Amino acid sequence: MTSRYKSFVSVEDLHQHVGQEVTLNGWVYDKTEKGKLAFIKLRDGSGTVQCVLFKPNVDEATAASASALTQETSVSITGTVREEARSPTGVELDVTGIKVWQISQDYPISPKEHGVEFLMEHRHLWLRSARQHAIMRVRAVVVKAIRDFFDGNGFRLMDSPIFTPNACEGTSTLFETEYFDLGKAYLTQSGQLYAEASAMALGKVYTFGPTFRAEKSKTRRHLTEFWMVEPEMAYFDLNDDMDLAEDLVEYIVQSVLKNCAKELATLGRDVSKLEAVRRPFYRMSYTEAVEWLNKNNVKLNRKQTDGSEIQIDFPWGEDFGAPQEEAIMQQFDKPCIIHRYPTEVKAFYMKRDPEDPKVAMAMDMLAPEGAGEIIGGSQREDNHDWLLERLQHEGLPVAAFQWYLDLRKYGSVPHSGFGLGVERTVKWITGADHIREVIPFPRMIYRIVP
RNA sequence: UCCUGCGUAGCUCAAUGGUAGAGUAGGUGACUGUUAAUCACUUGGUUGUAGGUUCGAGUCCUACCGCAGGAGCCA
Numbered sequence: 394m395t396s397r398y399k400s401f402v403s404v405e406d407l408h409q410h411v412g413q414e415v416t417l418n419g420w421v422y423d424k425t426e427k428g429k430l431a432f433i434k435l436r437d438g439s440g441t442v443q444c445v446l447f448k449p450n451v452d453e454a455t456a457a458s459a460s461a462l463t464q465e466t467s468v469s470i471t472g473t474v475r476e477e478a479r480s481p482t483g484v485e486l487d488v489t490g491i492k493v494w495q496i497s498q499d500y501p502i503s504p505k506e507h508g509v510e511f512l513m514e515h516r517h518l519w520l521r522s523a524r525q526h527a528i529m530r531v532r533a534v535v536v537k538a539i540r541d542f543f544d545g546n547g548f549r550l551m552d553s554p555i556f557t558p559n560a561c562e563g564t565s566t567l568f569e570t571e572y573f574d575l576g577k578a579y580l581t582q583s584g585q586l587y588a589e590a591s592a593m594a595l596g597k598v599y600t601f602g603p604t605f606r607a608e609k610s611k612t613r614r615h616l617t618e619f620w621m622v623e624p625e626m627a628y629f630d631l632n633d634d635m636d637l638a639e640d641l642v643e644y645i646v647q648s649v650l651k652n653c654a655k656e657l658a659t660l661g662r663d664v665s666k667l668e669a670v671r672r673p674f675y676r677m678s679y680t681e682a683v684e685w686l687n688k689n690n691v692k693l694n695r696k697q698t699d700g701s702e703i704q705i706d707f708p709w710g711e712d713f714g715a716p717q718e719e720a721i722m723q724q725f726d727k728p729c730i731i732h733r734y735p736t737e738v739k740a741f742y743m744k745r746d747p748e749d750p751k752v753a754m755a756m757d758m759l760a761p762e763g764a765g766e767i768i769g770g771s772q773r774e775d776n777h778d779w780l781l782e783r784l785q786h787e788g789l790p791v792a793a794f795q796w797y798l799d800l801r802k803y804g805s806v807p808h809s810g811f812g813l814g815v816e817r818t819v820k821w822i823t824g825a826d827h828i829r830e831v832i833p834f835p836r837m838i839y840r841i842v843p
Numbered sequence: 844u845c846c847u848g849c850g851u852a853g854c855u856c857a858a859u860g861g862u863a864g865a866g867u868a869g870g871u872g873a874c875u876g877u878u879a880a881u882c883a884c885u886u887g888g889u890u891g892u893a894g895g896u897u898c899g900a901g902u903c904c905u906a907c908c909g910c911a912g913g914a915g916c917c918a
Contacts, residue, residue, distance in 0.1 A: 427881090428874040447875070479876075499853080503868055504879060506855055510910055566916075583918090608916050609844070621918060694914090714915080757918095769918060814918030827912095839910080 405439035407474055407484045414489065416471045417442070420521070421462045421497075423504060431459040433488070435470055440655075441523070443480055444470050446488035458491045464503075465521070467494035509827075516834060517843045527656035528831055531649055532819045538648035539622050539813070542641055543599045548624060551591035551598040553584025555605075559793040566608045568617075580605035585810060586742070586797050588625035589773060592808055593800055599624040609838050612715075613827040614765055616816060618836035625810035631744075631754040631772040634809035635730050638758055638768050639672050641813065642728060646670040649822050662824045666726070666762060675729035679752065682721055682731050683709050691720040712738040715765060722759050728767070732756040741783040743771040744807075756811070764821030770811020777801035 402415040419437030426432070431446040448456040462468065472486035501511075502518055512519045519525055543550070556570075556578045572578035584600035591598040601622045608615070624637065646667050649657070657664055677685070692704035693711065707717065712734070722729060733752040736745055743753040758768035774780045780801055784791050791798075819831040829835040834843060 423878080425877050425880060426874090427877055430875050430877075432877050432880095434878080443878075445876080449875095479878090481878085499869080501853070503854065505867060506879095508855070508910090510850095511854070513910095604918080606917070610916065612912065612914085615917075619918065712916095715913090766918065812918060817918055 401437075403439040404435070404437045404442045404482075407442055407482070407486075410474045411476055411484065412474065414471065414473050415486075416469055416490075417444075417486070418469045419467075421464055421466045421468060423464065424462050426460065431456075431462075431488075433459065433462060433470065435468070435486075436521070436526075440482065442482060442484065442486055443477075444472055444486040444488045446491075451489065455488075455491055458493055459488070461496065462491075462493070463497050464500040465497040465518075467497070468492060469494070513829065513835075513840060514842075520833060523659055525830065527653075527659040528819070528823050528825060529833065530656050531653050531660075531823050532815070532831060534649050534652050535645055535815065535819050535822065536620075538645045539601070539641070539815075541648075542644045543622075543624060546597075548597045548599050549595045551588065551595060551600055552602055553581065553587035553591075553600040553623075555581050555602065557581045559790065566606055568605050568607045582606050583621070583812060584623050585625065585812065588623050588810060589797070589808065590800055592625040592627045592810070593804070593806075597624070597626045611838055613829075614817060614820070616828055616832065616835055616837060619828075619832065620815040621812045622815065623810060623812040625808065627806050627808045629772075629809040630807055631732065631756065631809060634770055634772060634811060635676065635732065635756055638730065638756070638770065638811055638813075639674050639728075642674075642758065642767070642818075643670060643672050645818065646822060657823075660823050660825075662822075667822065670727050674727055674758070675725050676732065677721075677729065678732055679734045680709065682713070682717075683707055685721065686717060689720070691717060693717075710735045710737065718759050718765055719763060722761055722763070722765075725761050728758050728760050730756050730758045730768075739771070741787045741789065742773050742780065744774045745779070754809075758811075760817075760821040762821065762824070764817065766814075767817045767821060768811050768813045770809065772807065772809040775801060775805045775807055777805065 401418050402410060404417060404419070407415070417435055417437055419435045422434040422436040422441055424431065424433050429448045431448070433444040433446065434441055435444050446456070446459045448459070469492040470486065470488055471490035472488040475485050475487055476483060477485040500518070501515055502522065520529065556572065558578060567579040567582055570578050570580070582604055584602060584604070588598055588600045591600070599622055602620065603618055604621045605618055607617065626633065626637070629637070647670070650664060650667055686707045691707065693707045695703055695705050721731070732755065733746055733749075734755045736743070736751060736753045739753040739755045743755045746752045746754055754772035756770050757766050759765060760767045774783065777798060781791065781798060784794055816828050816831050819825070820828050823831060825831050829837065
C-alpha cells in the first residue's frame, strides 16, 4: 500500500510477516529476564507480542538497553518474526535491535490487582491495559455497526444541537450554562425533538452524539455524559419502530461477534450468549408484564409515611424500577421489548394508544444477563391539539415548543423513533460489570478527572 | 437527596482495646523459555482529618472529608 504518511508493521498483522525482519513501534507491556534471555512483551495499540532476546546473539549495547527497559517505556524493536507454538498469538519476534524513545519510570499500574478508586484516578493510563484495550476496540466496532446499519438502510445522519433553550422532556435535571445575552441554555438530554423535525425533512434520519443528564445517579449503569443514537422515521408506527430496534440490536451484536473474537476472548465473554441474540426478540405489553410480576410474586417496596417499608402487589400504573426489570428478564436469553406503558409515567410527546388512551405507544428494550434497559422509544403524538393539551398538562412553556408544534401543523404524519444508549449496549456485549469501563473518560457525579 | 459499607506501606490486604504485619511492586544479586517466573538479601508507615473515652486506640464514640453501590431518575 502506498501512503503519504508513515505506515508500520503492526502486531495485529505479524502473522503475515513470518520469516521477515520487521520493526515494531510501541511500548513495553511487561518484561522478564531469565539469565541471558530477556522476554519483552511489546504492545503497539493493535495487540501484544512477545519479543525474545538472547544476549550472546546481540551486541553489548543492545543487551544493555534490553535490561534497562521498564514497563511502558516507548521503544522500536527490530527482529525476525517466527512461528511459535508456545505463544498465544502463534508468533514471536527474535530481537536484533532496540531503539529506546523514552524510559518510563515508576509506572503506577502493575500487572497485579488494583482497586477501583486507584484505577479511576489513573484512567488515562488504565486504558493501556489489555482488558480496557479490548473493551475500547469493541466500543469502536459497536459505533461503526450502528453507523453502517443506518447508512445502509436509507437513513441520513442529521445531528441535533447540544445547547438547547429548554428541557426536552420538561424535567429539571439538566446541566445549565450562561448563553451570552440570551439567558440560560442547557446541555441536551436528548436530540429527539430536533430529530423529529429532521425526519419531516429527510424521511428517515438518525442523530448520534453525546447526551447529558444532571441526575445524581450513582449506580453501575449511569453516566452524566453518555452517547446515544436516535433514529426517527416518518410514517413509522410503533410496530415498525420495534421491528427496527430489533434489527439494529441484532446487527450490532452479530457484527461484534464477527469482528471482535479476540477481544471477546480477552474479556472472557461467553459468546454463546451473544450468538443467541437473533430475531425475533421477546415482546410483552406493560399490562402483561404487571400480570407476570404479580403471578410470580415480585413485590414492590413502598415507603410508608413513618419511613418504614412494606411490600405490596405491583399496582398497574406504577413505572418499573430496576428490580422489576431484572425479575422479568431472568426468564429470557435474549432482549425483550416491553410496550404500551401507562401514559402518566411517560413523556408528553408519546402518542396515546387509540384503542386504550390509558397507555402510551411507548417501548423499552431490556437486554438479558442483568444488562437492563438499552433502548427507549415511542410513536410520537402527531395531533396538534392533543400534543398542546399534553404540554399544558405537564406545565411546560408552550412558547418554547412552538416550533415543535409547527411539525403538527404543516403536514403531520405518524412517526416514531427511539434512543439506544451506546455505553449500556457496550456494557452488555462486553460483560463489563460497570459502565465506567466502557467509555474512555467517564463522567460521573463525583468524578470528572481525568 | 436518602440508605448501607469502606478508608492501614507505591499497590492489594491482615492485625481479640496491649510491641503495626504479609503479599506484591521498587532496589541488589543468581539463572537459556518466562507468561502473575523462581530463589536470596533489601528500601518502604503522621493507620483519611479533628476531637473524645481509656492506664493504653488501627480497633470504641462524635463530627467532617474521600471512595464504593443500592434506591429514586433514566439510555
